[in-house]
Amino acid sequence: MSGEVKKYDVIVIGGGSGGSAFSRRAAGYGAKVAIIDRGVKYINGIRNGAGPGGTCVNVGCVPKKVMFMAAGVREMLSDSVGVARGYGYEIKAKDLNLDWSLLKSRRDAYVDRLSKGYVKNWNKAGVDVIMGTAKFVSCQSFDSTQEYVIEVTKSPEDGGTVDLLRANRVVIAVGGKITMPNWPGIEYAISSDGFFDMEFQPRKVAVIGAGYIAVEMAGILHALGSETHLFFRGDTVLRRGFDPFVVEQLMQAMKAHGPELHPLSTPNAIIKDEQTGTKTLVLENGSKFTDFDCILVAIGREPLGPELQVPSALKLDPKGYIVVDDYENTSLPNVYAIGDATTTGFELTPVAIAAGRRLADRLYGGEPRARIEYFDIATVVFSHPPIGTVGLTEPEACLAYGRDNVTTKQSAFNSMIYALNENDTNKVKTGLKLVLAGPEEKVVGLHCIGPFSDEMLQGFAVSIRMGATRRDFEASVAIHPTIAEEFVTFGGWGQKKRGDRLKPWLPPYLDPKPNRIFTISNALSFFIGAAAAASILTIRASRS
Structure with a gap:
């Protein structure tokens, strides 16, 4: 162990998006900052740790988006969708062969540049x-004037030594696994x-899970040409946090164009054939699915x-998440936590970055x-087709505003893009939905699914x-022809509802219309809705 104990203003544990964002901004204000990242280890061939930049850069958002785009290129060209043929391109099956090793090497090089860029x-x-x-x-009987001591065991590449660091403040940003x-x-x-880490494209693959990671992986593998099976224990995917409208649209799209779906399926064992190397997936009900090159678990x-x-x-x-308040304070004085390891409920890179900076x-x-305010946070699922969502589901x-105070617009x-495609059965539907609350019809939720949904949500x-x-939406001049224009033309562009200009909105208990009975509780039920909505977003984000 090194005899020197280095002193800092703040020690940041975790070099992912949140820890990095905090460190750079704090240093910019003049703080003396140390950031500790455990790097990447392989234990029995299994990756342990993400590396500088965290999950998003190394094994999450960034490489996933590369694979999503690669899959989208093949999907656009393939006969399964037929868009290219509609525009006059003659594509032959042999032209769609994917050089997986080339794609992987270029993707990995890109990710490596980004990770080194963090350092x-x-x-x-x-x-x-x-x-x-x-x-x-050193973590006993702390008060606001004492220091924390952190022991760091360096990686073998850096000598494997053990150092001690001390600081008045510690930020925990270790993420998840x-x-x-x-x-x-x-x-x-x-x-x-x-x-x-896969060196070869699987011929036949099973993906297990119902969340966004499983849905994304299954969509990517299927679009890249692997025979893909998606197993999930419920009757639908994306059961938490997504509006039923977009989930239904996604299920229809996957049934028509995507991987083979296996709902109400709960796996409980995997058997490997030692001669062929293929795997068999066994379900709780005794059913067996055989001949998989790869079984990917994303639960x-x-x-x-x-x-x-x-x-x-x-x-x-x-569940092991660090309890924090609205200001990222933990139960220890001057110890803070941000990102995926906390109880905030939003395991999203931009959320961790925003929390770190704030x-x-x-x-x-x-x-x-x-x-950071944990409401109205937009998110995208890079499924096939992609989903974009912000705000509340219907x-x-x-629940927040009362059924009678909520209306929706959907299409x-x-x-x-399919206008020149003669084969109607190969068209993937686009779905858009607005969730409106109150007499003024405030937009409290917006949901979309279909090509380019990911790019138009922000x-x-x-x-x-x-x-x-x-x-406000209908007063906006539409950009034509686009998908996004549908959001501002739901009610007939420029068309006002009867009485919009003639009568201001009155609270229900002052509304003079006959044959309606209103109480103070009716009025309060709406006005407390905004506060309730914030609570619901936290509940929605609770983990399985």
Whole structure:
């Protein structure tokens, strides 16, 4: 162990998106910052750790989006959709052969550049970078004036030494890890992390899970040409946090064009044929599905916080997530937590980045009230077709505002991209939905599915955070011809409802219309809706 104990203003544990965002901004304010990242290890051939940049850069958003786009290119050209043929391109099956090794090498090189860029940016910002594994050492009876001591065991590449760091503040941003079930034969399966280590494209693959990772992986593999089977224990995918309208549209699209679906299927074992190397998936009901080259398990994620050997005074929830308040404070004074390891309920890269920056603003930037607001956060599922969503689903809005105070606008149609495609059966529907609340019809939820949904959502998310109403949408001049214009022309472009200009809205208890009985409780039921909506978003994000 090194005899020197290095002193910092703040120690950041975790070099992912949140920890990086905090470190760079805090250093920009003049704080002396150390960031600790455990790097990547392979244990028995299984990846452990993501590396600088975290899950998103190395085994998440970035390489996944590369694969999503690669799949989209093949999907656009293939006979299964036939778009290219509609525009006069004659594509032959042999022209669609994928060089998996070339795609992987180029993707990995791109990811490596980004990951190294994180280290470069930390150094440029004046952040001390320490590669190793951190744990709390001195953590007893702390008050706001004492220091925390963190022990860092460096990686073998950096000498394998053990250093001690001390600081008045610690930020925990360790993220999460893949959850793998304890089935017989689970060692024959891979996780979504392992997907990015695959050297060859599987001929036949089983994907297990109902969440967005499973849906994305199954869509990518199917579109790239692998025979793909998706197993999930419920009757539908994306059971939590997504509007029933887009889920139904996705299920229809997958049944028509996607992987083979196996609902109400709960696997409990994997058997490997030692002669052929193929795997058999066994379900709880005894059914067996054979001849898989690959079985990919994507049933969820869990926090890495407990692996830190955190002090007992640091409060965790029953699932191991670090309990934080609205300002990322933990139960220990001057110890903060951000990102996927916390109870905030949003395991999204932009959320972790925003939380890290706001925390740095609060601690070192002179903004004592700075914090991220965990509502109206847009998210995208890179499924085939992609889904975009922001705000409340229809059931959530009804719970928050009351069924009688909620209306919806929705439409399903064929995108113009299929206009020259003669084969109607190969068209993937686009679906759009607005969820409106209150007499002013405030837009509290916006949901879309179909080509380019991922790219058009961001601007609508801004308008919803600003409190846009149906009138605001319809007052916007449409961009024609586009998919997005449908959102501002739902009610007939420029067409006002009767009485819109003649009568201002009155609270229900003052409404003079006859034959309607209103009470103070009716009025309150709507006005408390906004607060209830924020609570519902937290409930929706609770983990399985």
